[in-house]
Amino acid sequence: MVILEVSSIQTKKYVIVANPICITPDHVLGLIESVYSLGGRIDSEELNNIIDVDMDILTHAIDIAEALNLVRFDQGNIELTELGIKVAKATTKEIKKILRERALNLEPLHTLINEIKNNNGRIEISRVREIIATFYGENNIEHSLDCLRQWWRYLEILSRHGNYLKLTINPP
Template sequence: MLPYYLTPDHLLGLVEALHSLGGKADPMNLGDLLGENIDILPHVIDVAESLGLVAIAPNGDVVLTELGERIVTGNIKNVKKLLRENAKRVEPLSTLLDVLSRRKVITSDEYESVLSQYYHLHLNDAKRNILQWGAFLGLFKMDANDEYVYLLHSK
């Protein structure tokens, strides 16, 4: 599941740091390099692993996958396309994309209802952050009046 506070920048920062370290690193070294809060880094690694960008080696190192390497060396258009193709691996993006692929548009109340299945205490933060992910990946976005969320791509 996508934590309510984890942004695309967290994910891209992780793969870029791994790339700069030769494609693998001990998580503690990554934390130092990224200056990331010790509570956040494991979640960033989990999401990156769910998206297929990193793998965990038997010795505990975080290793950049072929897809992760393509993300870090690609242009932003290709990066978004590759991430978009893997978004269904992570909730609540998967559920939102399923609903939107059937309906194309949902109300902001319906959007909130989907997210409330995953986020209880931090629903307002999650609403903003998941919209940030949807817009960054070119999957979905909210209209200018904050009344509807609509599908941008069918994948």
């Protein structure tokens, strides 16, 4: 699990895994759908044997799903939360709304959204790259940007306008 301490009050922000592998909304939703179809609770190794996914991807998808409060992970067992069950049964529109509300707390989306809110609803792409570099390193900007783009497109929270990104939602 990748965790970034953001204050001394034990507040933790989860960072979307974008490098060296990219965990996308599809990975997280695939996890939720798989666990739901198998009864809502399953051992992670057993799930891995059934769906035959790279264990690195599965582990990180579990971490993000847990950060989004969609699953509980304890002693190797994955269990859907009430919210995870709701997502498993929801329409695509409902899923996007639920995930959008929670994913805005994942880094670096949280930092990007705050920066955009403080700059009249937009941010220069060069500044986006600087922020991404602080989370993933200078050598991983392009790969990480491609990964994060999948998140903001799926969640419909940002759109590109020339050399800027603009908010497409009104975040809290």
